[in-house]
Amino acid sequence: MQKGLDRIRQGIGILNPSEKKVAEFILKNPQEILDMPIATLSKKTNTSEATIIRMCRSLHFKGFRELKISISAYISQEDQKGNKYQDISEGASLTEIIKSISNNNMYSINSTLAILNPKSIEEAIALLDKARRIIVIGVGASGIVACDFEQKLKRINKWCEAVTDSHYMLTTSVHLQEDDVVLAVSYSGETKEIIDALKIACANGAAVISLTGYSTNTVQKMADTNLFVSVSEQSIRSGATASRIAQLNVIDILFTGLASLNYEQSVEYLEKTRKVIQDRFTGSRKNG
Helix, strand or coil: CCCHHHHHHHHHHHCCHHHHHHHHHHHHCHHHHCCCCHHHHHHHHCCCHHHHHHHHHHCCCCCHHHHHHHHHHHHHHHHCCCCCCCCCCCCCCHHHHHHHHHHHHHHHHHHHHHHCCHHHHHHHHHHHHHCCCEEEECCCHHHHHHHHHHHHHHCCCCCEEEECCHHHHHHHHHCCCCCCEEEEEECCCCCHHHHHHHHHHHHCCCEEEEEEECCCCHHHHHCCEEEEECCCCCCCCCCCHHHHHHHHHHHHHHHHHHHHHCHHHHHHHHHHHHHHHHHHHHHHHHHC
């Protein structure tokens, strides 16, 4: 099946004039489309939102959201043919590096905000709130994100464990139950260790929340609730910098949303953890 822009190019001939107008705009502005709500596209093309939905279905997309996911994946694949290390350039000054990295990170967060679905965030927070146990799995840079979520949830006395070792993922997944939740962090959505662990978790009835790049991928298909970050990384990077920042931003949203559901209790737990750490360092200075 044709993906992204190729599917639009191949199918544009079957569209009616209004739908074709939308398709031509998308082909000319694919990157802009990723951050564009359907209402904005409607205004820019002088068509109705219903026309855009019909165009999507005529091209065999379930809707505008799926069309954007497919275009995003297509752009990511095309970008991989270019510079392998877009963060690193020969002879760049420190000022240029500071500006480049900061701009990339801000772009990644802003692009992610444009594709985050509030309903999916709400569903994810509800699952986490009711969970007996929360397991966060991730490998490499995604493992760092998993560990960040663990330490945050422990501060509000929510049972959470970050698992970054492939063997430990399997042995942990074997013991999951229906009232447990797995948060799977994988930018590509195709990490074999993550997929293998999810097969076991799903078989045991555990709920799965995915946090992946904005594309159709295996991890996303295995999840009950899908959360996405903007696709802006190359397949080979200097350390998955921008995607990690975007993932951490989503983790902060989940943590804050979860803490807010039980505000008074969360504040009490946060104060206890703050105090015990503060006392630890105060005591160390006194003993020193």
